Amino acid sequence: MVPAATRAASRGARGGKGPVGPGASLRSVQAAMEKFASPGKGNGLRSSKAVKPGELLYRAEPFAYTVSKKRLGGVCERCLRRKDRLLRCSQCKVARYCDVRCQKEAWQDHKRECKCIKSIEPNFPPDSVRLVGRIIFKLLRQSTCPSEELYSLSDLQSNFDKLSEEMKDGLGHLARTLQLYLKVEIQEASQLPPALDILQTFAKVLHFFLRSSQWEKVTCNCFSISNGEMQNVGVGLYPSMSLLNNSCDPNCVIVFEGPRLHLCSIRDIEMGEELTISYIETMMPTPDRQQHLKRQYCFECDCPMCHSQSKQDADMLAGDEQAWKEAKEAINKMGAPKSQEEWEQALVTCQTLLKNNAARLPDTNIYQLKVLDFAMDACINLGLLEEALFYGHRTLEPYRVYYSGFHPLRAIQMMRVAKLQCSHNLFPQALETLKEAYDIMKVTHGTEHSLVHDLMMLKEDCEAGLPLE
Numbered sequence: 001m002v003p004a005a006t007r008a009a010s011r012g013a014r015g016g017k018g019p020v021g022p023g024a025s026l027r028s029v030q031a032a033m034e035k036f037a038s039p040g041k042g043n044g045l046r047s048s049k050a051v052k053p054g055e056l057l058y059r060a061e062p063f064a065y066t067v068s069k070k071r072l073g074g075v076c077e078r079c080l081r082r083k084d085r086l087l088r089c090s091q092c093k094v095a096r097y098c099d100v101r102c103q104k105e106a107w108q109d110h111k112r113e114c115k116c117i118k119s120i121e122p123n124f125p126p127d128s129v130r131l132v133g134r135i136i137f138k139l140l141r142q143s144t145c146p147s148e149e150l151y152s153l154s155d156l157q158s159n160f161d162k163l164s165e166e167m168k169d170g171l172g173h174l175a176r177t178l179q180l181y182l183k184v185e186i187q188e189a190s191q192l193p194p195a196l197d198i199l200q201t202f203a204k205v206l207h208f209f210l211r212s213s214q215w216e217k218v219t220c221n222c223f224s225i226s227n228g229e230m231q232n233v234g235v236g237l238y239p240s241m242s243l244l245n246n247s248c249d250p251n252c253v254i255v256f257e258g259p260r261l262h263l264c265s266i267r268d269i270e271m272g273e274e275l276t277i278s279y280i281e282t283m284m285p286t287p288d289r290q291q292h293l294k295r296q297y298c299f300e301c302d303c304p305m306c307h308s309q310s311k312q313d314a315d316m317l318a319g320d321e322q323a324w325k326e327a328k329e330a331i332n333k334m335g336a337p338k339s340q341e342e343w344e345q346a347l348v349t350c351q352t353l354l355k356n357n358a359a360r361l362p363d364t365n366i367y368q369l370k371v372l373d374f375a376m377d378a379c380i381n382l383g384l385l386e387e388a389l390f391y392g393h394r395t396l397e398p399y400r401v402y403y404s405g406f407h408p409l410r411a412i413q414m415m416r417v418a419k420l421q422c423s424h425n426l427f428p429q430a431l432e433t434l435k436e437a438y439d440i441m442k443v444t445h446g447t448e449h450s451l452v453h454d455l456m457m458l459k460e461d462c463e464a465g466l467p468l469e
């Protein structure tokens with residue numbers, strides 16, 4: 001669950017893809033898969049038929065979801081669409097919506113939390129606390145959710161016994177924070193849903209680990225909700241999708257249209273074959289991936305890619321070790337720039353690193369690649385589009401190496417580069433890049449996804465810019 005500036009935001013859901021039409025029911029989509037006991041992994045999902053790349057296997061709204069704290073005020077709380085001007089809730093003055101329709105549709109989820117948000121101002125709850133609060137209010141409403149059809153909230157595993165004492169203490173702190181947050185609506189334990197254990201609920205929804213003296217959220221049974229370009233905008237709980245097991249070389253991918261989740265096949269899948277997704281970013285050496293999965297999800301990955309100690313490991317850390325360690329440290333220090341001054345400083349850092357490491361690191365070194373990506377983002381934010389294109393073009397080959405086959409991140413990177421090519425009137429090159437991106441996106445996103453519509457509009461602009469023969 002995976003990690004730009006001239007980018008299109010995800011729009012509301014427009015329907016299905018592949019052999020499943022826009023009017024197909026959830027049940028007809030779910031007929032493509034079934035729950036089963038996965039050897040050594042507990043429960044899992046497997047295909048109940050032979051599947052081709054680009055088929056929609058599942059789609060559903062979340063049991064509960066919330067906008068990420070860092071996206072507050074920038075996206076609609078209902079459809080998660082990005083918009084410059086949004087309507088503000090007149091009560092809490094925090095929640096924002098595209099229009100009256102979105103506000104009305106979101107009211108059932110926001111009604112009780114609105115009072116909670118208002119009661120603790122100027123403070124604001126962490127994403128995890130706000131999400132668990134929404135889960136509790138939904139349980140109190142006794143409302144059902146189609147995303148529980150294969151696996152319910154009560155079925156979710158918490159792995160609480162496997163957590164370190166430090167993690168358990170962190171969950172206890174969150175439980176106390178939730179109690180204060182909900183106090184205006186829930187004063188007594190008897191007002192909670194029957195048999196609800198708040199500590200276990202937090203453990204089911206997410207894990208935490210301590211880094212730099214700050215609690216950082218790591219999703220467990222939740223999914224980071226991303227827009228069409230894989231930028232995180234929220235977090236949601238989709239119980240049935242918690243059955244999906246991890247593979248660092250998966251046969252499926254998850255994309256979103258607003259809060260609606262789409263599970264799509266990205267390769268041929270045999271009848272009875274387990275359906276897998278990658279829980280984490282795969283562009284890291286095997287030992288790092290395994291350590292990440294062990295700490296975050298409490299299991300040791302033994303997928304074929306991890307078992308074979310991927311031959312890409314050497315390529316990822318190719319070049320001078322001291323150079324890539326310096327690049328790694330610099331990337332961590334730069335964080336997430338917001339102001340123009342911060343972007344300017346980040347660009348200078350990237351330029352210096354790229355100059356110093358020109359003969360020391362190949363572009364396929366993952367930290368060199370991250371510096372190129374950072375430099376591209378900085379240039380776009382600063383309006384230096386020619387330089388952004390230079391850096392972006394250098395990322396395409398490494399992306400092809402590490403995100404081979406049908407991978408949404410590669411397609412999105414191609415689309416970003418194509419926009420820059422188009423801005424410099426390099427229309428033939430842009431069209432070729434867009435064609436490659438479309439061939440991937442029609443599998444990973446489907447032809448009806450809003451991002452694919454944006455790609456086709458960009459393609460039309462490029463074609464309009466070509467000189468007449």
